[in-house]
Amino acid sequence: MEELQVHNWFGNIVSSPCVVVQPKSVQEIVAILKDTEKHPSPVRAVGSNHSMTSCGVAEHGTLVDMRKMKRIIEIRPDSVTVEAGALYIDVAQELQKHNLEFYVNLELGNLSIGSAACCGTKDASMPGEFGQVCSYATAIKMVTPAGGVLEITEEQPELLRAVRSSYGLFGIIYEVTFKVKPLQAMSVYHKVYSLDEFDKKLPVLKAQGNSIMMYLNPFRDTVLVEFRRYHDTKHPQRLTSWQWKFRNFLWSRLAPFYGYCVSKYVPIIPIRDFLFDMFDQFMFLGAMLLVRGNNTLATAQQIRYPAIANKSKYTFSIWASPEENYISNLRAYFKFCREYYRTTGYRSNMISVGYRVMQDDSSLFSYSSDGPVMTFDPVSTANPGWEAFLIAYNELCSRLGGIPLPNQSDLLTPAQVQKAYGGRIATFERYRKRFDPTGRLLNDYFRKLLAVEGSMLNASA
Numbered sequence: 001m002e003e004l005q006v007h008n009w010f011g012n013i014v015s016s017p018c019v020v021v022q023p024k025s026v027q028e029i030v031a032i033l034k035d036t037e038k039h040p041s042p043v044r045a046v047g048s049n050h051s052m053t054s055c056g057v058a059e060h061g062t063l064v065d066m067r068k069m070k071r072i073i074e075i076r077p078d079s080v081t082v083e084a085g086a087l088y089i090d091v092a093q094e095l096q097k098h099n100l101e102f103y104v105n106l107e108l109g110n111l112s113i114g115s116a117a118c119c120g121t122k123d124a125s126m127p128g129e130f131g132q133v134c135s136y137a138t139a140i141k142m143v144t145p146a147g148g149v150l151e152i153t154e155e156q157p158e159l160l161r162a163v164r165s166s167y168g169l170f171g172i173i174y175e176v177t178f179k180v181k182p183l184q185a186m187s188v189y190h191k192v193y194s195l196d197e198f199d200k201k202l203p204v205l206k207a208q209g210n211s212i213m214m215y216l217n218p219f220r221d222t223v224l225v226e227f228r229r230y231h232d233t234k235h236p237q238r239l240t241s242w243q244w245k246f247r248n249f250l251w252s253r254l255a256p257f258y259g260y261c262v263s264k265y266v267p268i269i270p271i272r273d274f275l276f277d278m279f280d281q282f283m284f285l286g287a288m289l290l291v292r293g294n295n296t297l298a299t300a301q302q303i304r305y306p307a308i309a310n311k312s313k314y315t316f317s318i319w320a321s322p323e324e325n326y327i328s329n330l331r332a333y334f335k336f337c338r339e340y341y342r343t344t345g346y347r348s349n350m351i352s353v354g355y356r357v358m359q360d361d362s363s364l365f366s367y368s369s370d371g372p373v374m375t376f377d378p379v380s381t382a383n384p385g386w387e388a389f390l391i392a393y394n395e396l397c398s399r400l401g402g403i404p405l406p407n408q409s410d411l412l413t414p415a416q417v418q419k420a421y422g423g424r425i426a427t428f429e430r431y432r433k434r435f436d437p438t439g440r441l442l443n444d445y446f447r448k449l450l451a452v453e454g455s456m457l458n459a460s461a
């Protein structure tokens, strides 16, 4: 069979499936999974292909592009049922017309509903809420590797918990129900701290009852904190979006384009560094002065990235740290970035970010199962040296006891995944083998990442 070439949105993960299909119905998915000759293994479903890793790669197999299945099936006062290929932002905008919103309004509007239900995601947790989208998936319909049709609901809590972390390895998801809530007004403001000040103030900031998201500059020891909180509104139609439009322009277009241009066209290192630091200062100031308001629309935080990535594209990685170790781990990260720059000459050309995410055991591979976590995530347009930097970043985070996300933390080793998730991998494998004993959906990425010699996984096999 002739092979095609496919890449993720950013363009750094390239693969060669034999077949790419765009099903329009459940029956077509059933037919694809049953016909092993026309549709060779591995079979991998993808949504927007925005993942940072090879999790959705169907090398020499069948890539099932779900984007044609995008119907919103039903909107109720507290839930929405949608086909798996719909984009999160499209559903959010439809919900808004009914004065409703998703619980988690993460920045990536291109997130597909299928991926949202079964993969790792993050946004700073709003007070009393989760920061992972899949935790709000209450019913998931999928086609099993053998071609059967199955619905998993809250009536089967353990199975639902596993499916919320299944990364397309238990079946192809074609329909999901998410909990939603009435539109609320959201206040937002930003404040800048030195690392030492942030260290001192963090306990008070946590107690204030705001969400905490951070922009982190390891080279100037500064932290810009974004605080958000909901309050009720009688006038949901009067909520403002311009603050988020400005933030979205700054973050998703100007910052990566600027980083790309400075890296490419400014060879003199002190001038380049000066330009990076100036821009970060400008971002901090812009956010403090303009990204503030009492009645903003949470949905407006979502960004519709262009279907084909342009010169404003960027990538990132993420590991979660237990909250109690965060400040010492953050200090280690800042030191690591500076030391890495001194010894290798590499520094990322965008500012790092971080999120505070509440304890959440709703999915098997939740990175905050044991307690609240905070993250420090390098972001870059992948200027030369980025991949080697990520390998060192992974080593640092693993040593510090962090937890990565299989779809967002690239270049992980099986040992790092084993250390982070431990016995949960064996539980996952028990489910996976029950659904997929022949490995119809298993690609090399997960085969390598999940199979550590001598691990509990092998012991339980």
Ligand SMILES: Cc1cc2nc3c(=O)[nH]c(=O)nc-3n(C[C@H](O)[C@H](O)[C@H](O)COP(=O)(O)OP(=O)(O)OC[C@H]3O[C@@H](n4cnc5c(N)ncnc54)[C@H](O)[C@@H]3O)c2cc1C
Pocket: 009, 010, 044, 045, 046, 047, 048, 049, 050, 051, 052, 055, 056, 057, 066, 084, 085, 106, 107, 108, 110, 111, 112, 113, 114, 115, 116, 118, 119, 120, 121, 122, 123, 167, 168, 169, 171, 172, 173, 174, 305, 314, 315, 407, 408
């Ligand atoms: C510019 C940018 C900004 C981002 N911002 C954020 C952010 O703010 N917060 C955040 O959490 N993440 C963010 N991400 C990461 C992104 O949310 C995740 O990588 C997410 O998984 C991508 O969704 P997708 O629809 O593109 O999934 P894909 O990359 O298409 O697929 C991801 C995984 O899900 C599986 N899958 C997809 N659809 C199905 C299905 N129907 N059935 C079974 N399995 C399926 C795939 O096989 C694969 O393993 C960002 C990424 C980019 C590029």
